[in-house]
Each structure stands twice: as C-alpha cells, then as structure tokens.
Amino acid sequence: MTEIKQPIEMDITEVVKATGLASSAIRYYEKKGLIHSIGRKGLKRVYHRDVLMRLALISLAQQAHFSLDEIAQLSVNQKVPEINRNMVHSKIEEIDTKISELIQLRD
Template identity: 50%
Template sequence: MRGSSQMDITEVSQRSGVPASTLRFYEDKGLIRSIGRQGLKRLFEPAVLERLALIALGRAAGFALDEIALMFAPDGRARIDRRMLAGKADELDRTIRQLSAMRDGLRHAAVCPEPSHLACPKFRRILGLAAAGAIGPPAKQSKKRVPRSAG
C-alpha cells in the first residue's frame, strides 16, 4: 500500500505539468529520483515537485540539463552556483542587446523612406553586423531535446 507521503508518476505528472515521459527521462539523467515502485509505476517523494520547479526555472533561463544537474548535491538538495547564475545573466544581457538591435533594425527597415533597403545607411550597417555575427539568434548549444509528449 502506498504511503501518504508518496506520489506515483501519474500524480507527479498531473501536479507538476511535466509529462510522465519527461519524468522518466529526468530520472534516467539523474535529475530526479524515484523512491520505489507500486506495480509498474514509479513512486516519488513530494519534494520532487520543488526539484521539478527548479529544473523548469533552469530550463527557462536557458541552462542545459547537464548544467542543471550540477545545481543539485548528491543528496538531492539544491546547491546553486552563484557564479554560474551570474554568467547566465551576462549571457542573457548579451542576447537581449542583440535582439534589441535586431528589433530596432527591423522597425527602421519597415518605415525607412529609402526606395531600396540596400540604399539605407542604417540598414547596411545592420546588414554588416549580421554578416559578422554580431547580431542574430543566439548560438545553438549542444543540448539533448527533452521529450514533450507522454508515452
């Protein structure tokens, strides 16, 4: 019989909004840990919900799963590296500056009175920056995709 302080994978999925397939993937990666099974279903302690929230926050901030894994001590407690957070904040600042420059360039191009965008000095400057890689989408990191569907 299941203890009141345990949740099966279905309940964790429902309460966290994380598909069961992703929970299994996270467990395989060592990000979460089940405490046993009830039949074929994995069982988890309620603390897994907080851990999943921290994982979601890390993913939203752009951390790779391997980086997020480093944010937990072997006993499961959070041990967040402040330097890593500061580094990610710096990276986000660079991305924001790049995206802001791209947005401003697109807004200018949309209303530029020049007959051709290539005749516009501002557009040509933006074109040069894009060609040099100074603006544009952030560089893709080598990340494994997390399954999105339950399975």
C-alpha cells in the first residue's frame, strides 16, 4: 500500500479551494498578521499547509464574534496557539449578556 503524502506548500489558489475563502480575505489576514506566507512561486503567495488549521481557528473565533484584532491577541498566528483564557471568558460574558438582552426583548 502506497502512502500519499500531502504537499507541505500550498499556493494561494490551493488555499482558496481548500477553505472556500476569497483570496482577498487570505491576503487581508496576512496583512493583519494572522497568517504568514512562506514565499512566492512566481506571482502567487505560498503557504505552509498548517495555514489551513490557522484559518479554521480564525473562522471559529469569528463565529464566536471575536474581532480580527481580538483574534490576533489570542495568538492564533503562532505555531502553537496559546489561548488568552481571560479574553475568552470575557467574550463568553459578553455573549451571555447579549443572550439575556435578546430574551428580554423577545418576552
């Protein structure tokens, strides 16, 4: 049985296909320092395949209503993410407050 190895590098087009994100979003995340390219192939940016995990974490944090600046503070751009638990707990309290407000509005 032959093992199929995943390429270590992905150009921006491959990242777009793998994530469904627009290339402009990927470039913007790079500009904000959330992800980093490892070089270029011709005119295309090239990323390590680990960027897919980082982009998934960014997406998850955005779904939890973290801003990109807050996401940057959560260190999702580091090789091994270190979560600022105080910030996460603060966001949870913010969401709980919003839920309470919406329940009151509904009632």
